[in-house]
Amino acid sequence: MSVLMIQGTTSDAGKSTLVAALARYFARQGLCVAPFKPQNMALNSAVTTDGGEIGRAQALQAQACGIEPHSDMNPVLLKPASDTGAQVIIQGRALGNMQALNYHHYKSTVQNAVLDSFKRLSDQYELVLVEGAGSPAEINLRENDIANMGFAEAVDCPVVLIADIDRGGVFAHLVGTLELLSPTERDRVVGFVINRFRGDLQLLEPGLEWLENYTGKPVLGVLPYLHDLYLDAEDAISTQQAGADARLKVVVPVLPRISNHTDFDALRLNPDIDLQFVSVRESIPPCDWVILPGSKNVQADLAYLKENDWPAQLDRHLRYGGKLIGICGGLQMLGKEVQDPDGVEDVPGSELGLGYLDYITRLQPYKALINVTGFLSLGNQDNDQGDIALQGYEIHCGITEGPALQIPAVFLHDEAGNLRPDGAISADGQVLATYVHGLFDSPQAQNALFSWGGLTGATPLNLNVHREKQLDRLADSIAEHMQNSWLRQFGRDQGGATLEEVSR
CATH class of the missing domain: 3.40.50.880 (Class I glutamine amidotransferase (GATase) domain)
Structure with a gap:
């Protein structure tokens, strides 16, 4: 069994999208893959086959894997009910509302549920793709962290760091995030993915070369900006405008x-x-x-x-x-x-x-x-x-x-x-x-x-068919724009090699 964690330099850097893309890519290679997000804060949720509740993004990622969603895929879901409080859902079941500060101290208890769910998934699947939350460089949230590096350290898994170049400042985001990690956490990062790139890649290559030389870590892929990409939103509301012919x-x-x-x-x-x-x-x-x-x-x-x-x-x-x-x-x-x-x-x-x-x-x-x-x-x-x-x-x-x-x-x-x-x-x-x-x-x-x-x-839109096309589109983008030599290491022909071995 292999594990890979995707963490982002910011919220909306593309973590959910990259996990969905990799899930569909590896599922098409015949691997038994499952998604996992230790802790999610979102008001868009889904009902699982075991009668639980998880983040909508993890249900989409399960579909990318070709499996049914399960409450173990998102063992901690926080649904904000006010500016300082949220409903706390553990392994699909609501425990009640909790204030932010109280929950911060409660996280050490919650970690047992996170690790319990992760173990069940890792016992069932060949590859578990883990999604972080927000940024791993949030200094104020480092204690008892279960969402990012705290989880990666607990299960001893490698991390890929993704950043959104469309926002600007992508090199500062990547280098700054690394600088704010501890030495062991920094060593855990096996490479970078740059997301939502538009333009001529040749103009970016000097920056990529500098980044690899400065950090000693490879750029595993530069993913293009995919226009009109539709995925179930984790929380953000789309501002996409209707066509001129809307009736x-x-x-x-x-x-x-x-x-x-x-x-x-x-x-x-x-x-x-x-x-x-x-x-x-x-x-x-x-x-x-x-x-x-x-x-x-x-x-x-x-x-x-x-x-x-x-x-x-x-x-x-x-x-x-x-x-x-x-x-x-x-x-x-x-x-x-x-x-x-x-x-x-x-x-x-x-x-x-x-x-x-x-x-x-x-x-x-x-x-x-x-x-x-x-x-x-x-x-x-x-x-x-x-x-x-x-x-x-x-x-x-x-x-x-x-x-x-x-x-x-x-x-x-x-x-x-x-x-x-x-x-x-x-x-x-x-x-x-x-x-x-x-x-x-x-x-x-x-x-x-x-x-x-x-x-x-009017012509109705089949949302599930549309969603499947988008997931395949993402997987095609992974196949074209990420390092094939790195992706191939996940195949069954590696005799169960771990990602730690792969990254060396």
Whole structure:
């Protein structure tokens, strides 16, 4: 079994992308590969086959490996609920909320779970690709580190350091990061990858030669800037603009604690759709749909919408015939009240909802984590719309009850294969709510929702097919732009050689 860790000089240097690229590249070579991220802080998450919750990026990396996601692939997930606190999820299960300083002291305990998950993966797979978090040179976070060099030292694995040249200062990033590492950590770095390069490589070569001479470490690859690359975002919201021919305008407010905004990728990538993420401080621009997304702190985000006059703007949007959709936290906001008596998401309390649908949500410590299949009913209670296939997942802590649920938006299969209703649709057909993340991922569901929303003749985008093409594109880039002699060392013909042996 071999292990390689990818660490970055900064956040968004390309760690997640490089792990996904290497995972798909080595999986295509026939290796049994698995991704691993010891600690992740993200509000985009996924449900695993063992009923746990991990970062969305690790689920994508599992797909790159050709395997199902498992909670061991991301044993520590932190989901920020405020500026100083987060929900702590260990091996797929939520332990509760914790303040940042308290968690910093708790990390020595968490390390046991990290190493336990890593051992299970390393016993099952030929190659484990590990992704760091942020930068290994964060001096204030070095004590009890489990996310970067602390983990690498604990399992004695080599590290590749990646930097983003598109930001500028790539040589300072790489050299500065090395200088801030301890001698043993510095020795652990086996080479560099420079990411998102555009231009003539010959102009870069003098800098590469200087870097190798100065550090004594090789540049293993210079990866090009891949235009229009789509990958499930770990947290950052894409600012990609729609094409000029878009025929449906969709607005999604960027809530302070917005979660799982990857729900909208299938719309954002469709040239027929103009999807805009807008600040809550801005007025709602003219549009056909407004979608309220998931939230890690529903009460606070709902209050923030009210503070910025969104209820009046949503009323106006509906008066002019627009559609309004709520997903998960957005569903809860569309009701009459959100109650959190136990302080599940923040301080105990309640917040009046927007009142468009007649139900009340009560938050509770138990979190629903379910991969689901079913179909859109769009208010049809005869259960005869089975051709509008739907699949997705639920991640929520609330129980929602009220008369509006008698006209469900969705029917889902339960564990016994029976159908159960989910969400609601208003009597006038303008407001739709569901707990299902991934509502737009199915082409059949997209078609039905387009028709419901007033768009005809649009071509749905198959998000999974699109994602597979992007992963193959990444693997092709690795094959072309990274040192083949270094990559070949991971093959089975090496008789199980370790990466420590490979790097010598």
